[in-house]
Amino acid sequence: xxxxxxxxxxxxxxxxxxxxxxxLLSADQLNERLKQGKDTVFVVNLWATWCVPCVKELPFxxxxxxxxxxxxxxxxxISLDFRSKIKSEVEPFIKKMKLEQEVFVMNDVDQxxxxxxxxxxxxxxxxxxxLVNTAKQQRKFIPNELTYEQLVDQYxxxx
Amino acid sequence: MKRLTTFLLLAFIVKASAQTSGYxxxxxxxxxxxxxxxxxxxxxxDYPDAKGYIVAFTCNTCPVAKAYEERLIQLNSKYAPLGxxxxxxxxxxPDVSAGDSFQAMQERAKSKQYAFAYLYDPxxxxxxxxxxxxxxxxxxxxxxxxxxxxxxxxxxxxxPEEANPQRINYLENAIAALQKGKQPDVAxxxxxxxxxxxxx
Numbered sequence: 195x196x197x198x199x200x201x202x203x204x205x206x207x208x209x210x211x212x213x214x215x216x217x218l219l220s221a222d223q224l225n226e227r228l229k230q231g232k233d234t235v236f237v238v239n240l241w242a243t244w245c246v247p248c249v250k251e252l253p254f255x256x257x258x259x260x261x262x263x264x265x266x267x268x269x270x271x272i273s274l275d276f277r278s279k280i281k282s283e284v285e286p287f288i289k290k291m292k293l294e295q296e297v298f299v300m301n302d303v304d305q306x307x308x309x310x311x312x313x314x315x316x317x318x319x320x321x322x323x324x325l326v327n328t329a330k331q332q333r334k335f336i337p338n339e340l341t342y343e344q345l346v347d348q349y350x351x352x353x
Numbered sequence: 354m355k356r357l358t359t360f361l362l363l364a365f366i367v368k369a370s371a372q373t374s375g376y377x378x379x380x381x382x383x384x385x386x387x388x389x390x391x392x393x394x395x396x397x398x399d400y401p402d403a404k405g406y407i408v409a410f411t412c413n414t415c416p417v418a419k420a421y422e423e424r425l426i427q428l429n430s431k432y433a434p435l436g437x438x439x440x441x442x443x444x445x446x447p448d449v450s451a452g453d454s455f456q457a458m459q460e461r462a463k464s465k466q467y468a469f470a471y472l473y474d475p476x477x478x479x480x481x482x483x484x485x486x487x488x489x490x491x492x493x494x495x496x497x498x499x500x501x502x503x504x505x506x507x508x509x510x511x512x513p514e515e516a517n518p519q520r521i522n523y524l525e526n527a528i529a530a531l532q533k534g535k536q537p538d539v540a541x542x543x544x545x546x547x548x549x550x551x552x553x
Binding site for chain 1: 372373414416450486487490508511513514516517542543544545546547548549550551
């Protein structure tokens with residue numbers, strides 16, 4: 195009985211841990227979420243653990259969130275790491291970088307489809323950032339690395 | 354209605370096959386002269402017997418480029434004898450990406466025994482001319498009477514991780530079309546890669 199209880203507790207622990215970890219996201223799911231945004235401004239960063247400029251840029255998104263605590267601002271960090279690297283690379287990386295934002299790994303295998311679905315202007319190069327204000331029907335795609343100041347400017351221009 | 358559908362379809366194709374800058378599919382490419390890792394300069398005109406060229410923007414540092422390195426070596430050994438040599442160009446600025454210095458390129462070419470040119474693009478002029486945005490980024494050129502024409506832009510295949518059971522070899526399919534005197538069915542693809550490190 196005790197063993198059973200322990201195993202249930204363990205199972206719950208694991209489930210809890212997993213809940214805080216990385217989810218998979220398809221481009222369709224992303225677009226659906228952006229569409230439901232109402233007054234929320236989404237800042238979607240496309241990155242990977244292996245991409246040096248992306249790693250440099252990642253903390254800026256946390257900084258942006260803290261700089262606008264009262265704004266309807268949602269940051270989504272979408273990793274393009276291989277799905278087979280979630281446990282070995284992405285999750286330890288999130289821990290190490292203490293990322294507080296929602297992190298996803300792109301779930302579509304066919305890059306031809308998902309790159310265009312995220313944004314027609316995107317060639318697939320990373321880092322890249324997408325800002326979406328559904329209420330104002332505004333959308334901005336930035337196909338390169340941003341400094342913190344540039345990120346703030348981009349956000350200010352669309353919020 | 355049918356006409357509208359056709360129009361929309363065409364509009365979609367045009368949009369999906371657009372490069373944001375640089376050469377588009379069908380454009381004629383200006384020749385260039387860049388320094389190879391053996392210190393000699395290389396130009397497209399140095400290959401009088403070529404039927405075309407596999408111009409590959411690639412580098413030392415990008416994990417995606419590294420994942421494709423062996424495939425690039427294989428492509429050159431398969432297609433150079435058939436008239437389609439690989440010409441690799443490193444588009445990254447070494448001040449931004451130290452691992453892409455000319456010396457590092459020389460070391461890489463030597464250790465991997467590149468049988469193809471691996472060119473340094475100081476000032477990134479050729480990179481901008483082509484509109485290369487990431488590594489790896491492939492431009493398949495076809496030699497024509499008018500000049501070297503862009504026949505295909507994009508990825509080598511749709512299988513960076515070498516785990517896709519439905520692998521499509523875009524580049525090889527495009528070469529096969531040229532060999533048959535046709536144009537590639539798929540002339541433009543996108544792929545996840547490392548953004549080119551431009552000078553700041």
